[in-house]
Amino acid sequence: MLPQLPSIAHVPDFAAELNEQQLAAVTTEARFSLVIAGAGSGKTRTLTYRVAWLLAHGVPGWRVLLLTFTNKAAREMLERVRKLVGPEAGDIWGGTFHSIANRILRRHAPLLGYRPGFSIMDTDDQKALIRNLVKKHIGKQSKTSPFPKGDTLLSLLSLAVNTMRPPEQTLREDFPQLLKHEDTILKIIADYTSRKREANTMDFDDLLANLHLLLEKHSEVRELYSRRFLHVLVDEYQDTNALQDRIIKQLCTGESTGLMAVGDDAQSIYSWRGAQVDHIFEFTKNFPGADVFKIETNYRSVPAILDISNAAIARNERRYVKTLRPARPPGNELPTVVPAPDNHTEAQFVAHTIRQLLDSGMKGREIAVLYRAHFHCLDVQMELTRQHIPFRITSGLRFFEQAHVKDVIAYLRLLANPYDEMAFRRIAAMLPRVGEASGSKMWQTWTQALKKHETECPDEPVRDFGGLMLPAVKVPPAAQASWSSFLATMSSLRPADHELTPAEMISRVLLDTEAYFTVHYENYEERLEDIEQLSRSMSDTESLDDFLAQVALLSEADRDHVEGNDDCVTLSTIHQAKGLEWKVVFIIFLGEGMFPHSRTIYSSDPREMEEETRLFYVAVTRAQDLLFLSYPRYNGHNPDSHFCPPSQFLTSLPPELYELGEA
DNA sequence: ACACAATATCTTTTT
DNA sequence: GATATTGTGT
Numbered sequence: 001m002l003p004q005l006p007s008i009a010h011v012p013d014f015a016a017e018l019n020e021q022q023l024a025a026v027t028t029e030a031r032f033s034l035v036i037a038g039a040g041s042g043k044t045r046t047l048t049y050r051v052a053w054l055l056a057h058g059v060p061g062w063r064v065l066l067l068t069f070t071n072k073a074a075r076e077m078l079e080r081v082r083k084l085v086g087p088e089a090g091d092i093w094g095g096t097f098h099s100i101a102n103r104i105l106r107r108h109a110p111l112l113g114y115r116p117g118f119s120i121m122d123t124d125d126q127k128a129l130i131r132n133l134v135k136k137h138i139g140k141q142s143k144t145s146p147f148p149k150g151d152t153l154l155s156l157l158s159l160a161v162n163t164m165r166p167p168e169q170t171l172r173e174d175f176p177q178l179l180k181h182e183d184t185i186l187k188i189i190a191d192y193t194s195r196k197r198e199a200n201t202m203d204f205d206d207l208l209a210n211l212h213l214l215l216e217k218h219s220e221v222r223e224l225y226s227r228r229f230l231h232v233l234v235d236e237y238q239d240t241n242a243l244q245d246r247i248i249k250q251l252c253t254g255e256s257t258g259l260m261a262v263g264d265d266a267q268s269i270y271s272w273r274g275a276q277v278d279h280i281f282e283f284t285k286n287f288p289g290a291d292v293f294k295i296e297t298n299y300r301s302v303p304a305i306l307d308i309s310n311a312a313i314a315r316n317e318r319r320y321v322k323t324l325r326p327a328r329p330p331g332n333e334l335p336t337v338v339p340a341p342d343n344h345t346e347a348q349f350v351a352h353t354i355r356q357l358l359d360s361g362m363k364g365r366e367i368a369v370l371y372r373a374h375f376h377c378l379d380v381q382m383e384l385t386r387q388h389i390p391f392r393i394t395s396g397l398r399f400f401e402q403a404h405v406k407d408v409i410a411y412l413r414l415l416a417n418p419y420d421e422m423a424f425r426r427i428a429a430m431l432p433r434v435g436e437a438s439g440s441k442m443w444q445t446w447t448q449a450l451k452k453h454e455t456e457c458p459d460e461p462v463r464d465f466g467g468l469m470l471p472a473v474k475v476p477p478a479a480q481a482s483w484s485s486f487l488a489t490m491s492s493l494r495p496a497d498h499e500l501t502p503a504e505m506i507s508r509v510l511l512d513t514e515a516y517f518t519v520h521y522e523n524y525e526e527r528l529e530d531i532e533q534l535s536r537s538m539s540d541t542e543s544l545d546d547f548l549a550q551v552a553l554l555s556e557a558d559r560d561h562v563e564g565n566d567d568c569v570t571l572s573t574i575h576q577a578k579g580l581e582w583k584v585v586f587i588i589f590l591g592e593g594m595f596p597h598s599r600t601i602y603s604s605d606p607r608e609m610e611e612e613t614r615l616f617y618v619a620v621t622r623a624q625d626l627l628f629l630s631y632p633r634y635n636g637h638n639p640d641s642h643f644c645p646p647s648q649f650l651t652s653l654p655p656e657l658y659e660l661g662e663a
Numbered sequence: 664a665c666a667c668a669a670t671a672t673c674t675t676t677t678t
Numbered sequence: 679g680a681t682a683t684t685g686t687g688t
Contacts (some may be wrong), residue, residue, distance in 0.1 A: 069678085070677095070678080095676060097678080098678050099678085115678055123677090123678095204678050205678090207678085208678090236675090269676075270676080270677080271675065273676085273677065273678080274673080304667085372675065372676080373674075373675050374675080374676090375672080375673090375675095401684095423676090432666095433665090433666065433667095433688090435665065435666045435667075436665085436666090437664075437665060437666085438665080438666090460671070476666095553677095554678095573675080573676065573677095574676080575675085575676045575677070576673090576676085576677085595673060597676090599675085615676080618665075664688105665687100666681095666687085666688080667685105667686085667687085667688095668684105668685085668687095668688105669683105669684085669685075669686090670682100670683080670684075670685090671681100671682085671683075672680100672681085672682080672683095673679105673681090673682105674679100674681105674682095676682090677679085677684075
């Protein structure tokens with residue numbers, strides 16, 4: 001029984017504002033509970049009211065941990081809780097597994113042998129490092145037995161970490177075609193791991209793996225957090241992987257911490273990141289005595305769209321039995337299936353229909369175009385531009401991953417962590433006549449000088465980079481001038497008398513990189529503008545570590561509230577559309593081999609097609625009022641097979657559920 | 664030996 | 679449009 005003392009400003013009327021199934025989940029007193037929430041059934045609502053209910057019954061905000069799939073989801077939920085109960089919600093720990101891991105590791109990473117201020121590697125850094133190592137371990141590619149690409153090794157390693165299997169086992173089970181290179185692969189992986197270590201960096205997977213290790217090896221830390229958190233809530237539970245699941249258990253099974261996991265097995269679409277639907281199926285086994293709640297009333301879609309959704313997911317055998325019941329009255333129109341002669345006509349159809357909708361008074365923000373892969377939207381993008389329809393893309397390349405942003409960030413990373421090899425090499429490569437070879441030499445002498453500095457003045461961060469590095473590091477004559485200037489800039493970022501904010505640091509770094517940008521980037525003015533926007537949007541971040549963590553962990557999707565135009569049509573991959581909804585949804589490129597992707601069609605593992613089916617289900621369930629499903633009969637993008645039959649997702653739909661349209 | 668420019672190739676999904 | 683490979687110049 002929970003104490004009845006609300007510590008909050010407002011107590012919502014739970015019984016009045018929730019339906020019966022939602023209320024049951026929100027008010028449960030079971031220590032462990034699983035909430036199966038169908039698409040559009042008010043999952044977020046349930047979760048936020050659950051948090052409010054806890055606060056209303058005397059649980060302080062700081063003792064609640066809310067784990068979400070994206071930072072954006074965390075922000076939105078905390079915002080909604082705040083509206084519900086008042087400022088008390090601000091103390092809640094909310095964020096992605098990665099960001100929470102970062103938060104905890106910032107404090108305790110030295111227990112695992114890291115120096116303070118470790119940096120976070122992004123995907124580019126990972127690739128650069130592993131490619132470097134592949135090159136080192138096998139000088140020349142043999143033509144007869146080509147060695148796998150660095151990227152493949154990274155996905156192998158990532159899968160191993162996230163599924164908590166040793167690399168050897170993952171290699172045998174998921175990459176048998178690489179077995180003949182086993183020895184070298186394992187050596188490279190070992191090398192990769194130690195290089196990250198030496199550079200005092202963690203990649204995304206390390207954040208999770210190290211949090212797990214920390215809680216496993218240091219019971220005092222585990223107790224600190226499992227005592228602190230009275231309630232852990234996990235959103236999108238169907239997409240947790242083995243490692244994340246272990247972390248949840250570490251936090252919840254030790255003492256008396258309660259756990260509520262919310263998810264929908266039909267919407268699990270991240271198995272390629274190691275997510276296993278099985279966790280949701282085995283919840284009651286893993287957490288004995290757990291209660292299972294189902295929320296099945298769909299408030300989002302008209303019944304006709306719901307019929308399509310149910311028909312789509314019916315292809316999959318293995319799922320929790322639940323029936324989505326429509327709360328909305330029937331609409332006038334059936335979803336429309338549109339075969340187009342070719343991809344260009346398809347795009348024209350989409351743009352044309354959007355134009356009509358806008359003219360009839362609909363807002364751009366109420367419309368979305370969804371697709372399987374980023375490049376599917378190229379034609380639509382062109383067509384919308386041509387017709388002057390504003391749109392916004394949740395694009396493939398993310399803001400923080402653009403070269404010029406990373407160039408600037410590299411300075412700050414190196415300042416926070418002078419052992420950050422990837423940051424160093426990025427900067428070195430910007431110097432004239434410095435490439436990979438001289439970069440390596442410079443890095444060696446750089447670290448030697450650092451270690452010398454460390455033994456001579458322990459715990460004293462480097463301030464005079466020029467004094468330390470000019471005599472130690474040799475650079476090609478052509479690079480000497482820019483090298484000195486770089487070192488001077490680095491020194492200026494850490495003045496003796498006061499501390500600079502990250503925004504101030506950026507403007508100093510820009511002075512140094514501006515010349516390089518003007519020469520190397522065509523559109524350098526835009527790029528400068530980008531960076532200024534970056535430092536503006538982060539101007540409230542005071543600490544360098546916080547700033548760098550945000551840059552590394554926030555994705556483009558998390559940033560979209562920054563930009564103001566909300567009358568744009570949304571173009572998005574289905575993955576990025578998860579959790580969102582629009583009045584009108586177009587799903588394009590529904591051709592066999594495009595969606596489902598040809599790889600899944602030829603795959604021997606039936607689970608791949610099941611996941612593809614769930615992805616289609618996710619797409620369809622985003623729509624509230626109108627749904628258009630289109631495909632090009634002739635696909636100009638694919639040079640091998642131009643002719644493109646309709647997706648099996650379309651052909652398997654009962655024809656009475658939709659009407660045929662014309663492009 | 665190395666940096667750098669030019670050319671060919673190909674697109675799944677993301678913290 | 680970005681990256682992997684190949685070719686050319688210092």
